[in-house]
Amino acid sequence: MALGPEEANRFAALLEERQEELVGAWTDRVAQSLRGRLSRTELERQTGELRKGFHAALAGGAAELGQEPADELRAQLTELSSSRARQGFSATETAVSVFALKDAVLTVLDGSDASNLRDYVAFSGFVDQAALFTFDSYVQIREGLIADQAEQLLELSTPVVKLWEGVVAVPLVGTLDSARAQVVMERLLETLVETGSPHAIIDITGVPAVDTQVAQHILKTVVAARLMGADCIISGIRPQIAQTIVALGIEFGDIATKASLADALRFVLKKTGR
Template identity: 70%
Template sequence: MGISAEESSRFAALLDSQAERLVERWTEVVAASLRGRMTEAELRQQVRELHRALGAALGNGQFDLAAEAAGGLRATLAEMSRRRAQQGFTATETAVSVFSLKEALVDVLDIASGDKEALADYVAASRVVDELGLFTFERYARSREELIADQAEQLLELSTPVVKLWEGVVAIPLVGTLDSARAQVVMERLLQTLVETGSPYAIIDITGVPAVDTQVAQHILKTVVAARLMGAECIVSGIRPQIAQTIVALGIEFGDIATKATLADALRHALRMIEKSRRSNGTGVAGTARGA
């Protein structure tokens, strides 16, 4: 898809000699496709940056987008794609900002006159623009995927808050389906909170989990084991009658893990265990359980 050194030189000379005219027309075409979603000043600056980067890449001999000499052009296109993805533009709207250069070139090159050299220059320039457009499309897709992945990770973190209920007691209320990815986040956040607070008890509340199957139970059990390795005991709360029946039917064993019907019951249990531990150590605090 490349062009010769001579074609690159002529294209670079055209961009330089017709700079203002090309930037003006290029900006107009892109603005029409974006329907006012960017300010004219911002769009014009973006087009100028593309124009300048393209001219620099063409002025270094035979054009090759993968070459080191085109590094600035690649960076400019990648940054534009990233910004457009963040701003909510579509892949088509982003790529059109590059392809619109063709229409601007038509106004500069007198193709209608039938001049063979002008037509040849336009064909060569079109090959370059097509390559830039495809590169932009690919970078946009990559930026969009990264953005979606980041947003998904943020949602996972927001959907798994760890809260301190009492001195020595933290809780993590789960809402929705607990898949492998979310279970990993749950475990990491819970263990990190246990380290930060030094809490000996953690409550895993599954009141908001619509159903408990073998996979969900395994995720919970792994989290409990990991917490025990950190020196903390877990209490599972939110065991509704329907979930209890499902657990029995599936033959799932929670072993010696304490389970409670509600979060309040789990908190009372944790406080009783804390007070019992303090009394056995001779440091009992009267009224701790009653304070719950």
């Protein structure tokens, strides 16, 4: 049942005339669902702002959430989703905060009037649209936050450090996939340009296993560094990794390899006559 102009105006008037009771009842229900994770003052502020948004949308004649009179309400719902996503609330908890408006309205609605109950069904549909919009917005925002965090962790997990004048190192820890290999290459090349270092050490001590794919990523990084005029040494070749490399038939060619980072640094210093 769609919300018509007359019903929208009636509920807009109800939201305005009984606003204190509505905000109180709405806040009570949201507080129960969030179990004290937000202060009542903050919840009253949020429900009060949303009440104004719903009132403006309905007073403007919005029968659907996607219509122009509901623009401000959609913006408020998006802001609520963003705030809750950053605070660690779930998508369900966020949507329930909007669904709770239906219970709050029911407490102040005259249930003895059949027309009121019929109109309430249409109003419930409008609130359902708002809650589902909030849920979808939350999911999109949360996915964006997770992607940003993953990118930040990726950058933190691939540091490029200066060991000596003219010598930088990339200590790799964990699995090296295509996305991470690209970050490693970019950060190494950027550091080579910034420092003007002619030598780079790629340390794979923290890489649990080396397969053909990992080896290809390392070789591509070495080739890219060489194109920048830097010589690369691979360190951290443990006995198990050495056996795997031989078994897979991986060839590092003329790339110098050392058992440890200390051996690699010693090799570079000796090579440069220091």
